[in-house]
Amino acid sequence: MCCLRQVRNVYTQCGHGVTLPDEMINCENSNCRWSPFHPLTCKPPSCLRTCRQNKTFPQQYNPHINALCPACVARQQQQQ
DSSP: OOEEEEEEEEETTTOOEEEOOOEEEOOOOTTBTTSTTSOTTOOTTHHHHHSBOSOOOOEEEOOEESSOOHHHHHHHHHHO
16 A cells, blocks of 8 residues: 655764655555556546555654764864
8 A cells, every 4th residue: 555654864973863754655556546556547436435545554764873963964064
């Protein structure tokens, strides 16, 4: 099923987090209304009965990156 991917990078050297824009993850299921493989000819009311109408719960990732966040890197470069 199609869903959103939500990523928040956590930078361990400064403790800051940066939330990235949500990304749509498309499935390849022709019975999913949100899929690029859903036929254009599939219309209500039959689509409401035969096709999935909801996206699944968002995938959430919080990778911990052993580095400074981009803002801290920029601040460090300005001080030099």
